[in-house]
Amino acid sequence: MPTLDTATEAVQAQTPVDGEPCVLIKLGEVVLKGKNRELFERRLADNVRAATRGIARVDVIRRHGVFIVRTKDATVEKIDALAERISDVMGIVWAHRAWRVGKDVESVERAALELMAGRTGSFAVRTKRRDKRFPLTSTELDRQVGGKINDVYGLPVKLKGPDHTVSIEIDRDEAFVFSGGLPGQGGLPVGMSGRGLVLMSGGIDSPVAAYRMMRRGLRVDYLHFSGMPFTGPESIYKAYALVRELDKFQGGSRLFVVPFGKAQQQIKSSGADKLAVIAQRRLMLKTGEVLAHRLGGGTLITGDALGQVSSQTLTNITALDDAVELPILRPLIGMDKIEIMDQARRIRTLSISELPDEDCCTLLAPRRAETRAKIDDLRQIEKRLDVAELADQLAESVQEHRPVYGDS
Numbered sequence: 001m002p003t004l005d006t007a008t009e010a011v012q013a014q015t016p017v018d019g020e021p022c023v024l025i026k027l028g029e030v031v032l033k034g035k036n037r038e039l040f041e042r043r044l045a046d047n048v049r050a051a052t053r054g055i056a057r058v059d060v061i062r063r064h065g066v067f068i069v070r071t072k073d074a075t076v077e078k079i080d081a082l083a084e085r086i087s088d089v090m091g092i093v094w095a096h097r098a099w100r101v102g103k104d105v106e107s108v109e110r111a112a113l114e115l116m117a118g119r120t121g122s123f124a125v126r127t128k129r130r131d132k133r134f135p136l137t138s139t140e141l142d143r144q145v146g147g148k149i150n151d152v153y154g155l156p157v158k159l160k161g162p163d164h165t166v167s168i169e170i171d172r173d174e175a176f177v178f179s180g181g182l183p184g185q186g187g188l189p190v191g192m193s194g195r196g197l198v199l200m201s202g203g204i205d206s207p208v209a210a211y212r213m214m215r216r217g218l219r220v221d222y223l224h225f226s227g228m229p230f231t232g233p234e235s236i237y238k239a240y241a242l243v244r245e246l247d248k249f250q251g252g253s254r255l256f257v258v259p260f261g262k263a264q265q266q267i268k269s270s271g272a273d274k275l276a277v278i279a280q281r282r283l284m285l286k287t288g289e290v291l292a293h294r295l296g297g298g299t300l301i302t303g304d305a306l307g308q309v310s311s312q313t314l315t316n317i318t319a320l321d322d323a324v325e326l327p328i329l330r331p332l333i334g335m336d337k338i339e340i341m342d343q344a345r346r347i348r349t350l351s352i353s354e355l356p357d358e359d360c361c362t363l364l365a366p367r368r369a370e371t372r373a374k375i376d377d378l379r380q381i382e383k384r385l386d387v388a389e390l391a392d393q394l395a396e397s398v399q400e401h402r403p404v405y406g407d408s
């Protein structure tokens with residue numbers, strides 16, 4: 001995990017730079033133009049304000065390609081906490097803790113010296129000018145500030161692969177000086193692409209699927225089917241913990257839980273046999289569709305990956321698509337389990353997914369599942385069950401939860 005490589009102690013030990021610490025945000029998807037760009041930036045600024053509400057009241061100042069996040073009485077600790085929180089907000093490529101200083105060489109030098117205080121090893125200075133009227137060129141300022149650091153600390157300059165990089169950015173009204181930063185998630189701000197409903201199992205895949213769709217700007221709600229009353233509530237606790245963790249990427253998450261055990265039993269006694277798993281999955285999707293319509297969602301999202309398990313063959317996926325009219329998004333469709341697990345680890349859902357529970361899908365499942373489900377056969381089963389009515393009832397029976405990131 002990268003850290004804010006800004007030598008916190010060294011900065012505090014000395015007289016503060018006459019400037020203020022702030023978070024400098026680099027935006028993603030810079031190719032967006034015109035109206036989309038405006039939408040992106042506005043949405044992102046709102047999302048940054050919402051995500052940081054629990055830490056401090058912030059001002060988000062929009063500049064070309066970057067945001068500046070300021071807060072009153074900013075301390076280094078508060079700014080670090082803000083940067084860390086902001087690095088989870090979708091649409092951001094970097095969150096830097098930066099010193100915001102006067103737009104003159106002397107102020108920039110002073111900040112750069114403080115950033116490098118107490119450090120060893122080589123360094124490089126890199127300047128970017130968003131205001132081209134600044135009297136020195138980028139290379140001139142690199143040399144000037146680099147020379148100063150070299151004079152004062154005797155550290156060697158190394159342009160390729162330095163141990164430390166001091167970044168200077170000259171903006172419209174001020175300069176920013178920073179070293180290191182936190183990589184963001186990239187993607188688009190949540191809310192830019194509409195709303196969807198994630199079918200959330202408690203396994204490894206569906207949380208990653210949710211993450212990947214949020215990263216494309218979708219705001220998501222979650223739907224979990226528990227085996228209750230024939231299983232304990234463990235799978236619900238897991239789904240809750242997963243959604244609470246994923247809430248850091250969007251805020252305001254809703255988890256809907258359906259007790260699914262009785263419906264599963266009905267499927268089983270309808271003689272579904274080898275088709276039981278696909279019939280169950282179709283019922284989940286149909287229930288999801290009813291709920292999505294109620295919530296204003298335009299899509300369903302699952303953690304299916306082609307061929308991963310017997311229910312995820314191409315034929316079976318086709319039979320699942322047939323169950324609903326809403327599009328089903330499957331962001332993991334072409335991913336290996338190893339890749340999915342790596343991503344789950346990075347977003348911190350893996351350890352929760354690996355907790356033991358009693359998955360509703362193993363309940364009442366046949367010993368051998370059908371890998372080539374026939375849609376006509378499935379429709380026959382569903383006719384006997386009056387499945388539309390059943391999906392309505394299940395969607396009526398949901399319990400709503402609001403897991404909040406950071407709550408215990």
Ligand code: ATP
Nearest residue numbers: 199200201203204205206223224225302303304311
């Ligand atoms: P996961 O790791 O997400 O559980 P999986 O490899 O176990 O996936 P399946 O059990 O076949 O795969 O489930 C495929 C998809 O169906 C899941 O990713 C999820 O979107 C949905 N799903 C399965 N079980 C449930 C459930 N109990 N509640 C809600 N959605 C479910």
Ligand code: MG
Nearest residue numbers: 201203359361
């Ligand atoms: Mg599963």
